[in-house]
Amino acid sequence: MAKELLKVTDLKQYFPIKGGMLGRTVNNVQAVDGVTFTVHEGETVSIVGESGCGKSTTGRAILRLDEPTGGQVEFDGEDLLALNNRQMRKKRKDLQIIFQDPYASINPRQTVRQVLEEALEIQNVVPKAERAAKIAELMETVGLGAHQADRFPHEFSGGQRQRIGIARALSVDPKLIIADEAVSALDVSIQAQVINLMKKLQRDFSLTYLFISHDLGVVRHISDRVIVMYLGKIVEIGDKTSIFDNPQHPYTKALLSAIPVPDPDIETKKERIILQGDVPSPINPPAGCRFHTRCPFATDRCKTEVPELRTEEHMKEGHQGACHYIKEIQAGTHEAKY
Amino acid sequence: MVKPTDILKEEPILEVRNLQTSFFTEKFEVKAVDGVNFAVPKGKTLGIVGESGSGKSITSLSILRLIQNPGKIIGGEILFKGENLLDKSEAQMRRVRGNEISMIFQEPMTSLNPVYTVGQQISESYRIHQNIGKKEAMLRSIDMLKLVGIPSPEQRVKQYPHELSGGMRQRVMIAMALACDPELLIADEPTTALDVTIQAQILELMKELQQRLGMSIVMITHDLGVVAETCDYVAVMYMGKVVEYAKVADLFKNPKHPYTVGLLNSLPRHDIDLGDEELTVIKGSVPSPDNMPKGCRFAPRCPFASEICVEQLPDLEQSEDGNQIRCWIYTDEWDGDPEVKVNG
Amino acid sequence: MFTFIIRRLVQTIPVLIGVTILTFSMIHLVPGDPAQIMAGESASPQQVELMRERLGLNDPIPVQYFDYVSGVLQGDLGNSVRSGRAVSDEIAIRIRPTVELATMSTALSVFIGLIAGVLAAVRRNTFGDTFIMLVALFGLSMPNFWLGIMLIQYLAIGVDIFGFNTGIFAASGWGTWQQQVLPVITLGVAGAAIIARMTRSSMLEVIDQDYIRTARAKGVKERVVVYRHALKNAMIPVVTVVGLQFGSLLGGAVLTESVFAINGLGRFMIDAIRARDFPIMQGGVLVLAFMFVSVNIVVDILYRFLNKRIDLN
Missing domain, CATH: 3.40.50.300 (P-loop containing nucleotide triphosphate hydrolases)
Incomplete structure (x- = not known):
């Protein structure tokens, strides 16, 4: 097995809520609450989940874009949270991020060349004399013409702007790229182009991806392993075949069954699990299993006891689910209430 | 052709x-x-x-x-x-x-007027098209909210859009759209x-x-x-x-x-x-x-x-x-x- | 809402303390000896000493401040150096015309400004819009003392048109409606222009919102869409401007008060400054600051009332 590149242990990210007469911290948004996982060199690990599950917050906390409340982040054997600001800035060369909205993350007054030059200059990886050649090379790499480098971001379409975002991330030869909903805003036909590009770049430059997305179709196509999050906690983790073909956690099952498939034959036959209610607020998350308020299998035990991630006998190695009743549900001895 | x-x-x-x-x-x-x-x-x-x-x-x-x-x-x-x-x-x-003909839109977050209650906004449809009084319109709005599966509709009609989740707002939009059948x-x-x-x-x-x-x-x-x-x-x-x-x-x-x-x-x-x-x-x-x-x-x-x-x-x-x-x-x-x- | 008002009131306490410190320091920050200045240049040393004693300037500064604040809390703002009467009485006489003038002209600005702003917005980029905005620009750039003089010339002194004299309003004083019309117009025009521009841009933003489309899709009349659905949202930023406007009119109506010979607070303060009447200046600033803070609280409450998205607690 390839070596561990990123090791996240018990990561916590709480955002304080100020209130009262004196503006004290009256409560916390527990956006991420004790998340543990590893990413190996050269693989793509996806974090999926719905809004408010903490997937983007996890990505930001790893990069220390928001300072995490607790836990460890080890990158390439080094404790990222122990670095001072200057060391962290240097380290960012190895960890790049691509955002959902490429337009918002590129300065609209800079040409693409200036954007890329700035990235190269900050990390100082390429000598000044070679930068022009490097920029031309980068543009070609992401499927844009070198002659387009002197244009401004608004002169590009959404898909092309995302390519620019990728070029900027690539410019410093990173080891890990965190892609935060990187293809979510794109139309299907353009999305496919960008996904293909990302996969090709991974092969060519042996990149490692942490791919954050709500789109399970994209995730299945791009990932090796998948992490499913719900309300700040990991509910299931495993290789992609396990997660998609043999989901164990009731939430993962519901999530997968909720996605409409572009095939009316499957759609009419499919038994859809429709979860009731909304995702509870992360300010006062439910005690016990956080999913119990919506779970068709929940019992009194789920209301008090927090389930740990575990691998039961019928599950593949490395496939873990955080539910008290994985075995019973699999065996059919624990019935759904609806 | x-x-x-x-x-x-x-x-x-x-x-x-x-x-x-x-x-x-x-x-x-x-x-x-x-x-x-x-x-x-x-x-x-x-x-x-x-x-x-x-x-x-x-x-x-x-x-x-x-x-x-x-x-x-x-x-x-x-x-x-x-x-x-x-x-x-x-x-x-x-x-x-x-x-x-009614219409519902993509963004439930922004498609409801932030300064009026849910009840006021659904009632408006009744009042425009069916010429009924305020009270009666509000009662029918509560019925509509019930129809679209919103729990405790008597309280919900008095709430403002920002107090509801995205899913709830879209239900309100549907209730509003279907009000006049x-x-x-x-x-x-x-x-x-x-x-x-x-x-x-x-x-x-x-x-x-x-x-x-x-x-x-x-x-x-x-x-x-x-x-x-x-x-x-x-x-x-x-x-x-x-x-x-x-x-x-x-x-x-x-x-x-x-x-x-x-x-x-x-x-x-x-x-x-x-x-x-x-x-x-x-x-x-x-x-x-x-x-x-x-x-x-x-x-x-x-x-x-x-x-x-x-x-x-x-x-x-x-x-x-x-x-x-x-x-x-x-x-x-x-x-x-x-x-x-x-x-x- | 109630806790919000309480909290807002509590927050004003440090502001008011700051204001008392400032007004108190005024007397000490002026170059020269305040007792000498107030007693006048021709005063004898005995007279100056008497003045110093009367003002309590021989006490240590903290004691002076404490005396001053405890006086203020009891409604005692000292006595005017010129007239010898209580500052609170002097101000009370002059504050009514000022507050009335500010209130009436703000009301006029809001009335005209809102209508003009809305009309311009719904006719965006047409001749009507351009025309209204040009008039607003004119209203904004016109010095109001000049407007006052013009109004007096043509509507108070008047000119004869076909045997009819246009001088139907009074040119000075405050009390009857004939006396009030011209100063209110003079003072309200600039505010109306600002509010019109503000309302227009706010309306243009609101009218493109999704919920306006929702209202139209419901079959709501365009007029109702504009006045019921759009205006209430567009008002939210306008309220803040109106509040600031009103606040500045309270203290800044000096020119208008002078042109129309109104016995108001602004003019009174200017006179007090000329006469080096420190207690009057201190009292006036304190009262104005207090009114300004009160207006701000009212605006904040109104703002919260309109903007449901702000969590009241």
């Missing part, structure tokens, strides 16, 4: 013929909707699917004549129960909106802004209400999965034109237009593993509207495009299975690779 009603088994409640809506900038005219034809069957659902810039949302706004300056409907007919909506006066049109509901990307488990709830609710109330639905979406799940017929739009118009089962089993085929192929699916295979892509991107291709709008991106495609715009024609398609490949004039024609 074919009629849009030809493919329906049911009576049409709405028929759109050669609809043209343009936006006028100082330099040029953007033909957002460029001769669109389709029909909506009574009690069933028509899907209009397309990517951004296809004109699907403008089409839906045109039906209710809600196009604002600098946009303008410049031609065509919108026949609702046999009457052309484009001939109606503004006052007559207002009696149609929210009463006979419309015959046609236009849903413009109703679940795009919602999480997938909430989307499942809302789509289920819409299907259930359709069965109960018998209304027809136009479902505007970019999501082919949503089409497969909810629609009976579907019109695929590209650059302001319908390129394929078919029964849903046929479209997914046997897509004909190269754009539809490309769209289906480029969609990564969670239930199919491609392994290390690349996604099949549609090359290039949608041309900018000031640079509209003169022949088939899809020709610059089409893998099969031949000379005639670049030169001349094909018509929407009937294919063998009774569906309609706008593509030279399926005509006698096809001058490209004969293999393509046979294989479709």
